[in-house]
Amino acid sequence: MDLEAQHVESLSSTHNKLQVKDFIWSENEWPTVAHDDFDSGEDIPIISLSNRSRNDDECYKKLCKDMVTACERWGFVRVVDHGVAPETVENMKRRCLEMFDLPMEVKMKGTRSTCMPLGYSASNLDYGHNLPWAEIIQLLQSPQHVVGFAKKVYGDKYQLFSDAITDYMNAMDGLGMVILETLAHGLGLPHDFFTKNFNKEKESTMIRVNRYPPCPLPERCLGLGSHSDPHTLTILLQDDVGGLQVQKGEGVWVGVRPIPNSFIINIGDTFEAWSNGRLKSVVHRAVVNREKKRLSVAYFMSPASETIIDCPLELVGNGYRKYKPFTWSDFRSQLLLQRRVVGKTALFPYLLP
């Protein structure tokens, strides 16, 4: 049978029968770097967090400086020795894979019921062109929300899933706060300059679990198209397959090599504005492959809704302010009006002339 006419069983929700051709992207987006090609450029920096406890010693200062330099140059950094228990990570992965392996009609019980893109979703023709070759579970950092979702899918047997996700999100929250402190310190700001806005309301922080099935036409499909993350900070876990690529210049893509027990940290649009453009929110994408399914888990950290994203004077220096101040809730409302984030556009309305 014609490859493009093949039915894509693993990504077709119960309402639509998708074919490979429905997933073919516009030609200018076709990936030219394969999922396991990690040698086409310099890889993102690796930083050990073994000196992460905050005190005034030289090791901590160096760590903070290195974090800032990496986020200025790359917008991406990989952290090792991060202190997150391997069992927490393994357990979360296991429970997510179990859920993805359920029959579609069972997973669809957890499909979104509000205008927010939450719960389980497989590709949907309503998105128009350029369908991502992925199924996704997206949940808020709120135990009630996670339990509510897990109950829809598993009924009374919800707890293994909800406990695993909640533990993982709590671990990510702890790691994220450590990273926000290093960045504040490295930028010459009070250590709690960012974290104080992340303590109260957690619900605009979320987790997104991406599962990319093997794809018969990886040269023309994408797991996730090029985008920047709109939030403040992303902590990304990827398995050993490879597929994350970071844009290092016009049309230049660099594959991020999987390294066991590491997390990839990247700066979101909100953080770029907050730091007056010093820390970079960099465009990235996920490519797919013929043989292996791939899992990646993104934890998107966001401040409390009323937080005003306004670059501190220390970072304006003698230069000029690049963005108008905005609240995270305004920015989020704008994002929700866009159906999908494409490329890096979310900050445009806030740029000062």
Ligand SMILES: O=C(O)CCC(=O)C(=O)O
């Ligand atoms: O799958 C990946 O490696 C990238 C995921 C990602 O960029 C996202 O979920 O925002």
Ligand SMILES: [Fe+2]
């Ligand atoms: Fe992303």
